[in-house]
């Protein structure tokens with residue numbers, strides 16, 4: 001068996017070639033690697049960390065794990081390079097969550113400022129391999145930004161479908177700047193998602209949402225890298241924000257594969273964090289993973305403002321594999337925790353702060369126990385959503401009381417005015 005596509009519902013297998021992202025039965029597809037035949041080891045992946053060379057992919061934290069991602073010619077890879085993101089820790093972060101052994105994996109430090117680049121290098125490489133002419137996605141912003149950049153790099157036309165008026169400024173600016181045809185859909189993300197699927201089917205455009213199994217293969221490397229960062233000693237928990245559930249799907253598959261390969265012997269537990277106004281996965285979890293009931297989503301964390309997540313079945317599988325769970329946090333908790341992560345000098349966008357707020361909630365509930373080790377994934381950069389950050393600090397974010405506000409102060413252009421403010425602040 002070579003690498004194939006396999007339906008997660010009925011098990012039907014299809015060759016890797018072509019543009020299939022769903023089974024004939026409607027099920028979601030997995031890229032399945034023949035793990036037993038792969039000559040991979042911790043040493044192989046560790047050795048490649050220091051690889052250097054003129055080609056960008058040699059410095060990619062995705063293609064370092066290429067045997068577990070996608071078997072294609074190295075010369076065909078479309079890479080910025082992505083990955084190799086930092087793992088930050090320290091007393092300020094530990095204090096936020098109340099856990100000594102706490103670190104954040106900063107995926108906002110990828111080339112376009114979010115984790116999406118890890119899936120997109122794979123998706124766009126594949127799009128070019130199958131000779132696609134145009135690629136499309138529905139997006140709350142980051143997928144659009146990432147796909148636009150990688151498509152431009154590969155010489156492909158990019159078409160992005162975004163919910164009108166609900167995309168953070170940094171992300172919309174990126175899509176426009178990278179030259180994508182940008183369609184502001186009158187409706188929410190879920191409406192844009194339905195429309196892009198129909199458009200791709202009818203108009204012969206290649207779909208690059210995380211429904212696409214090749215995207216998931218790239219996103220697995222977030223987990224591979226976390227394990228590598230920790231010397232292959234698994235943490236007790238990996239905590240991350242959950243919207244369309246692509247990462248939830250990818251992280252479970254990554255861990256399952258690492259254990260099959262014998263690269264780790266114990267699985268961390270996955271904790272998916274949803275915003276309280278956009279929590280269909282949490283509601284299903286509370287009822288033992290009952291069938292998904294879509295909701296009308298609303299949250300300040302626009303990246304996860306998703307009411308009908310596409311990867312739901314794969315995400316349930318991931319949590320079953322890892323004794324995982326789902327938790328929800330309010331917008332108030334998200335923004336207060338974001339202010340603290342920002343003030344630690346790290347910085348992230350609101351959806352990413354949900355991961356830290358979720359960690360904190362699980363610690364306070366005693367579910368993550370003191371003495372355990374947790375890694376939270378910061379999915380997007382602080383600069384993605386300047387409006388939310390500014391509105392918080394000047395007290396203009398509707399429904400949010402900014403407990404950690406750092407207001408700018410207007411002063412006269414005089415030394416006396418500076419001295420007066422300093423005296424007040426230092427006092």
Ligand SMILES: Cc1ncc(COP(=O)(O)O)c(C=O)c1O
Pocket residue numbers: 114140141142143210241242243244245246247248303304349351352379380
């Ligand atoms: C910053 C950020 N965090 C989290 C998510 C949610 O990820 P997923 O759809 O994989 O659940 C997104 C998706 O757009 C995002 O942009």
Ligand SMILES: [Zn+2]
Pocket residue numbers: 007008009010011012023024025026027
């Ligand atoms: Zn099937």
